[in-house]
Amino acid sequence: MAGGGGVNRKISAASARAHTRRAKQNTSFKLPSGIFTKILLVLSVGILAWAYQAIQPPLPKTCGSPDGPPVTASRIKLRDGRHLAYEEHGVPRDAAKYKIVSVHGFDCCRHDAVVAHNLSPEIVEVLGVYILSFDRPGYGESDPNPKRTVKSMALDIEELADQLGLGSKFYVIGFSMGGQVIWSCLKYIPHRLAGATLVAPVVNYWWSGFPTNLSKEAYQQQLPQERWTLRVSHYAPWLTYWWNTQKWFPSSSVIGQSADILSTEDKKLLSKIISTRNHVALVRQQGEYESLHRDLIIGFGTWEFSPMDLDNPFPNNEGSVHLWHGDEDVLVPVTLQRYIAQQLPWIHYHELPGAGHMFPLADGMTDTMIKALLVGEK
Numbered sequence: 001m002a003g004g005g006g007v008n009r010k011i012s013a014a015s016a017r018a019h020t021r022r023a024k025q026n027t028s029f030k031l032p033s034g035i036f037t038k039i040l041l042v043l044s045v046g047i048l049a050w051a052y053q054a055i056q057p058p059l060p061k062t063c064g065s066p067d068g069p070p071v072t073a074s075r076i077k078l079r080d081g082r083h084l085a086y087e088e089h090g091v092p093r094d095a096a097k098y099k100i101v102s103v104h105g106f107d108c109c110r111h112d113a114v115v116a117h118n119l120s121p122e123i124v125e126v127l128g129v130y131i132l133s134f135d136r137p138g139y140g141e142s143d144p145n146p147k148r149t150v151k152s153m154a155l156d157i158e159e160l161a162d163q164l165g166l167g168s169k170f171y172v173i174g175f176s177m178g179g180q181v182i183w184s185c186l187k188y189i190p191h192r193l194a195g196a197t198l199v200a201p202v203v204n205y206w207w208s209g210f211p212t213n214l215s216k217e218a219y220q221q222q223l224p225q226e227r228w229t230l231r232v233s234h235y236a237p238w239l240t241y242w243w244n245t246q247k248w249f250p251s252s253s254v255i256g257q258s259a260d261i262l263s264t265e266d267k268k269l270l271s272k273i274i275s276t277r278n279h280v281a282l283v284r285q286q287g288e289y290e291s292l293h294r295d296l297i298i299g300f301g302t303w304e305f306s307p308m309d310l311d312n313p314f315p316n317n318e319g320s321v322h323l324w325h326g327d328e329d330v331l332v333p334v335t336l337q338r339y340i341a342q343q344l345p346w347i348h349y350h351e352l353p354g355a356g357h358m359f360p361l362a363d364g365m366t367d368t369m370i371k372a373l374l375v376g377e378k
Contacts, residue, residue, distance in 0.1 A: 057241040057289035063141045069285045073110070073141045076163045084160055085141035086134040089116035096130030098374050099166045101157055104133065105176030106202070106254065106295055109140035111279045114175050114199070118366035127374055134160060136178070138290030140282050148294055150303055153181050154188040161192070169194040171373060175360060176332075177202045180299055183307045186321065190313035197322045197373045200329060200357050203336045204300050206234055209308035210339065218333035223260060225250035233296040240293045254331070255292055263328045263356030270358055312346040322348045322372055326355025348372070 061068040063083075073085035087110045090096065102113040113133035123129065135142035137156070145152065161170050171194050174182040179201025186196060205219045219227060229252040232243045244251045253261050262270070284291055314320060325337045334351065341349035350372070352359055360366055 057293070058287060060138065060144045060287040060290045062143055062286060069141070071141055073135070075141065076160060078156065078159055082137065082143040082145060083141075084134050084137075084143075084156060085110060086132060086160065086164070087111065087113070089113065089131040089133065090119075090124045090129045093130050093164065093166075095128065097128030098130065098171060099161075100129065100131045100171040100173055100370075101161060101166070102131050102133040103157070103172065103174035103178030103181045104136065104139070105174075105178045107257070107283060107292060108178075109279065109283045110135045111140075111282070114360045115173055115366050115370065118360060119370055120364075120367050123367050123370060127370075129370065129374070132160070132164065132166070136181075136291075136295075138286060138294060140285070144286060144290035144294075146290070148298055150184050150298060150301075150305075151188050153298075154184040157181075157185060158189045158192055168192070171195045171197075173197040173199065173369075173373070174201065175199040176357065177295055177299055180204070183310070186307075186310055186313055187305050193313060193319060195319040195321070195373050196313075197324070197369060199324050199360055199369065200326065200332055201323065201337075202299055203332055203340075204303060205230065205336075206300065207303060207308070208306045209343065210336065214335060214339060218336050221333050223253050226253055226261070229254075229296065230300050233300045234302070237297040237301060240297055241289050244288070244293055244296075252296075255288070261331050262358070263326075263330050265326075265328060265354065266330075266356035266358040269356075269361040272361060307340055308343040310344065312344075314346070320348055320373065320376065321346065322350065322369070324350045324352065324359075324369060326352045326357065326359045328354055329357045331357045 063069050063085075064071045071083075071085075073087065075083040075085045077083055093099070100115070102115050104110065104112045104114075110133040113131060116131040116133055119129065119131070136153070137143065137145035137148055145156075157172065161167075169192060172182055172185050173196070174180070176199070179198040180203075182196050182198045182201065185193060203218070205215045207215075219230075222230070228249070229243065232239050244255055259267060323337065323341060325332070325334055327334045337349070338351070341347050355362070360369070
């Protein structure tokens with residue numbers, strides 16, 4: 001009896017301990033089944049929503065809209081309803097012997113018509129030169145063009161010339177990114193051109209026809225942040241806005257207007273005009289995406305053609321095409337321009353020793369380029 005009672009007491013103690021353990025286990029916190037999956041799903045949706053918002057550019061502040069800048073420039077209305085703002089220089093249009101459409105560069109506007117502002121009055125009067133400068137889409141007071149392509153820019157120029165009555169043929173001249181646009185004119189509206197000049201034109205490293213080693217070597221000459229900016233513009237254009245506005249990594253030094261992209265000679269030349277360039281705010285006033293960023297997307301995207309495949313637009317020497325470039329250009333490597341000139345023997349190639357990207361600002365340079373284009377004077 002005594003032994004049996006001891007056994008019963010031991011069992012009771014063991015049972016008590018087991019009961020206590022079960023009680024402790026039952027009081028621990030447990031999440032309902034599947035809650036982790038739901039949390040991850042919510043977090044994923046939140047991150048995706050944030051990422052989507054981060055890469056979406058804001059709507060442009062179109063000139064003349066309720067929240068946009070005022071319209072102060074002369075403008076034409078294109079067939080698709082967009083407006084192009086323009087400015088006229090030189091002799092009166094109706095009295096001009098030579099009519100030139102000037103295409104501005106990156107982060108500039110119609111007021112930055114290098115040719116118009118640096119051409120001597122004597123040349124203007126003696127030759128009878130009229131120059132038409134305009135804001136490219138999204139810049140200054142020209143409406144943005146969300147559907148802009150390499151081809152559309154040339155067609156805009158043609159329609160601008162027609163509405164202002166420049167005649168069946170006219171000259172085009174473009175500087176830097178505007179010089180790149182001249183390739184589009186030579187491709188899509190060669191029948192409208194009396195002559196063309198490309199001044200330090202920006203090169204697309206992905207144009208077909210470049211030897212891989214040559215384009216790679218030139219590409220590597222760019223600053224690291226510039227290489228990344230161009231790479232994003234080419235391979236992931238939908239990330240261009242985010243890349244150029246994020247603060248984690250260095251973005252475009254060109255957009256940031258860093259002096260690192262200029263040669264010593266360029267810095268000297270720019271010092272001459274900085275105090276007089278009082279229209280800087282006008283350039284980006286409709287938003288950076290439809291002006292600067294779309295320039296990068298179009299300029300460094302995949303083109304439908306390569307300049308090296310172009311045919312001579314003046315087979316009977318009824319006009320001429322000139323390409324001017326400085327051999328000390330830090331922004332656009334001269335090696336690629338040399339190669340293009342070699343592939344297109346009909347191009348009149350002018351390489352300037354010791355000159356950088358801003359050489360058109362040098363005294364007398366614009367006169368030289370215009371006389372070569374209009375009257376063949378070297």
